[in-house]
Amino acid sequence: MKISPAHIIRxxxxxxxxxxEGSGQLRLEDFAEVKELAMNPIGDRIIGAFFSPGQETVDFxxxxxxxxxxxxxxxxxxxxxxxxxxxxxxxSKLKFAFQLYDQDRDGKISRAELLQVLRExxxxxxxxxQLESIADRAIQEADLDRDDAISFEEFRKSLEKVNIxxxxxxxxxx
Amino acid sequence: xxxxVFPFDNLVCMCLGISITVWFTLLLVFxxxxxxxxxxxxxxxxxxxxxxxxxxxxTLRMERGAKEKNHHLYKPYSNGIIAKxxxxxxxxxHELRGSANSLRSEPEFExxxxxxxxxxxxxxxxxxxVTKRFSAQELESWNLLTRSNYNFRHISVRLxxxxxxxxxxxYGFLLPLRLTxxxxxxxxxxxxxxxVGFLPNGELRTYLSEKVHLICYRICVRALxxxxxxxxxENKPKNGGIxxxxxxxxIDVIILANDGCYSMVGQVHGxxxxxxxxxxxxxxxxxxxERSEVKDRHHxxxxxxxxxxxxxxxxxxxxxxxxxxxxxxxxxxxxGSFEIGCTVYPVAIKYDPRFGDAxxxxxxxxxxxxxxxxxxxxxIVCSVWYLPPMNREEGEDAVQFANRVKAAIAAQGGxxxxxxxxxxxxxxxxxxxxxxxxxxxxxxxxxxxxxxxLSEDTLVxxxxxxEDDIDTDSVKGLCIQCEPTPEHIVLTHESEKGYT
Numbered sequence: 001m002k003i004s005p006a007h008i009i010r011x012x013x014x015x016x017x018x019x020x021e022g023s024g025q026l027r028l029e030d031f032a033e034v035k036e037l038a039m040n041p042i043g044d045r046i047i048g049a050f051f052s053p054g055q056e057t058v059d060f061x062x063x064x065x066x067x068x069x070x071x072x073x074x075x076x077x078x079x080x081x082x083x084x085x086x087x088x089x090x091x092s093k094l095k096f097a098f099q100l101y102d103q104d105r106d107g108k109i110s111r112a113e114l115l116q117v118l119r120e121x122x123x124x125x126x127x128x129x130q131l132e133s134i135a136d137r138a139i140q141e142a143d144l145d146r147d148d149a150i151s152f153e154e155f156r157k158s159l160e161k162v163n164i165x166x167x168x169x170x171x172x173x174x
Numbered sequence: 175x176x177x178x179v180f181p182f183d184n185l186v187c188m189c190l191g192i193s194i195t196v197w198f199t200l201l202l203v204f205x206x207x208x209x210x211x212x213x214x215x216x217x218x219x220x221x222x223x224x225x226x227x228x229x230x231x232x233t234l235r236m237e238r239g240a241k242e243k244n245h246h247l248y249k250p251y252s253n254g255i256i257a258k259x260x261x262x263x264x265x266x267x268h269e270l271r272g273s274a275n276s277l278r279s280e281p282e283f284e285x286x287x288x289x290x291x292x293x294x295x296x297x298x299x300x301x302x303x304v305t306k307r308f309s310a311q312e313l314e315s316w317n318l319l320t321r322s323n324y325n326f327r328h329i330s331v332r333l334x335x336x337x338x339x340x341x342x343x344x345y346g347f348l349l350p351l352r353l354t355x356x357x358x359x360x361x362x363x364x365x366x367x368x369x370v371g372f373l374p375n376g377e378l379r380t381y382l383s384e385k386v387h388l389i390c391y392r393i394c395v396r397a398l399x400x401x402x403x404x405x406x407x408e409n410k411p412k413n414g415g416i417x418x419x420x421x422x423x424x425i426d427v428i429i430l431a432n433d434g435c436y437s438m439v440g441q442v443h444g445x446x447x448x449x450x451x452x453x454x455x456x457x458x459x460x461x462x463x464e465r466s467e468v469k470d471r472h473h474x475x476x477x478x479x480x481x482x483x484x485x486x487x488x489x490x491x492x493x494x495x496x497x498x499x500x501x502x503x504x505x506x507x508x509x510g511s512f513e514i515g516c517t518v519y520p521v522a523i524k525y526d527p528r529f530g531d532a533x534x535x536x537x538x539x540x541x542x543x544x545x546x547x548x549x550x551x552x553x554i555v556c557s558v559w560y561l562p563p564m565n566r567e568e569g570e571d572a573v574q575f576a577n578r579v580k581a582a583i584a585a586q587g588g589x590x591x592x593x594x595x596x597x598x599x600x601x602x603x604x605x606x607x608x609x610x611x612x613x614x615x616x617x618x619x620x621x622x623x624x625x626x627x628l629s630e631d632t633l634v635x636x637x638x639x640x641e642d643d644i645d646t647d648s649v650k651g652l653c654i655q656c657e658p659t660p661e662h663i664v665l666t667h668e669s670e671k672g673y674t
């Protein structure tokens with residue numbers, strides 16, 4: 001499904017709505033105003049994904065570029081290695097999710113980073129020991145080269161069978 | 175040259191005098207006398223039908239113009255812009271995993287789990303259910319008011335001329351007319367209620383006070399050109415009960431009081447509002463609280479309880495949402511009014527947004543600005559449904575009762591029934607909501623081993639907003655519901671015209 005100019009206008013309307021100060025840029029506080037996001041356990045991480053490292057504001061083109069990751073995948077795209085990877089391909093979506101885990105952007109999900117995500121998703125509902133054992137098992141499952149961290153390739157391999165195209169896509173109405 | 179001016183001057187004075195007399199006579203005959211007698215000539219409904227025809231023409235014209243010039247006509251959709259799957263957390267996580275692994279005996283975390291939260295998060299950034307309830311609803315067709323149009327460009331001379339004519343009529347004719355009526359209505363209210371207050375207590379006084387209130391509210395309704403359709407009037411609230419309704423604007427009070435006599439509940443104000451309150455209380459029993467008394471939960475409950483126990487007193491009018499919502503949904507009802515233990519008469523109010531958006535966005539406009547906008551719209555058209563009375567059932571607590579009433583109101587008015595607290599307009603989301611999500615997710619991981627947790631398995635915890643969480647700096651206006659009211663009682667909103 002193609003993105004039409006009308007969809008861009010809708011997104012711009014939403015951008016303007018979130019931009020309470022009318023500055024043309026979104027800040028962290030603007031994202032935090034979204035009530036449903038505040039109740040999402042990894043809400044802060046998702047907000048962080050919109051900001052490039054070192055940036056404190058998001059302008060509209062960057063906003064749309066991040067959201068473009070969630071466009072439904074074009075299944076009929078011919079695999080052309082000379083063309084750059086489209087931003088909504090399976091690989092790009094995987095990279096987006098990988099970066100949610102890998103906050104220091106060193107290309108690996110370390111044990112500490114995994115623990116952090118688990119703590120956010122589970123809060124006070126499990127004990128520290130349970131958390132550690134869950135993290136251990138997860139790393140054991142995915143870590144193939146035994147370096148106690150999960151690289152992007154290992155991440156991709158462990159998610160081979162998951163229907164990412166469907167789960168990481170947002171469809172516009174009409 | 176001097177003698178030329180005098181006759182001309184005289185002529186102007188005479189003309190002015192005649193036109194003012196004619197104006198007031200027309201006003202009296204067509205508006206005030208019918209208000210007093212409670213009859214209607216049907217002028218407003220004719221006006222409404224004419225307007226509808228004009229709006230449809232205007233929208234068609236705009237669409238045609240846009241097609242000719244090959245512009246994309248932007249049509250706002252009030253139902254949201256993205257497709258949201260209504261599946262729950264458990265369903266989605268199992269779907270994510272089902273494709274990946276076989277059954278395991280031990281709970282496992284999957285790297286794929288994050289996709290669920292990630293997508294939900296981004297979906298709420300693009301379009302969320304709660305935040306859009308606090309801003310005006312978007313319309314599908316244009317009603318010739320620039321304030322509700324996204325496509326206004328010079329499409330055709332005729333359309334712009336029509337719009338210009340509309341501005342002239344609204345600001346030059348309708349607005350002064352309405353202001354005159356409003357002033358008359360309020361003035362009459364003050365004078366007549368004071369006069370009735372001098373009579374001794376008895377049947378005559380009650381009867382007259384009812385009539386006086388009705389007359390003044392009818393004039394106010396005409397001052398706003400409100401075209402109201404009442405449904406199911408056999409269910410009208412009776413003495414000794416509480417009337418609850420969904421809240422969109424301070425005008426709700428006038429709309430309901432136009433058809434019946436209610437006791438208002440509110441804080442004592444100063445200025446013009448205070449004068450009106452004192453005058454009203456002289457002729458019929460309203461409940462006004464001092465600021466200090468509002469915080470005392472027992473005192474408030476007692477006063478309300480005493481009022482409903484006395485069967486000669488009128489039903490109380492309360493808006494349990496606590497704040498103005500934009501009339502597309504009904505938000506959480508605060509339980510205080512449902513604890514008193516008397517019959518509850520639910521009322522659903524639905525505004526037709528095509529003629530003028532009645533929602534008061536108190537963070538954007540002050541009360542005076544809002545009233546001026548209302549008086550310069552075309553009309554306020556709404557439907558009021560009186561629902562059958564409800565009582566608290568055996569084994570039902572106040573919160574469940576409140577939710578039951580809320581669901582009935584939402585169903586009747588065609589509004590979305592939301593569990594969210596209207597107080598979120600100004601307050602931060604409490605951490606308890608995040609904990610609920612974490613709880614649900616941990617159940618998927620760890621399994622249903624903790625049976626005690628299951629009893630609290632409601633999607634929205636019964637938490638209230640604390641007063642310190644609310645940012646009082648952003649509170650504007652004099653309405654009581656903007657102030658951090660204690661969670662147990664919500665007071666009827668009273669509006670103030672022109673005096674701050």
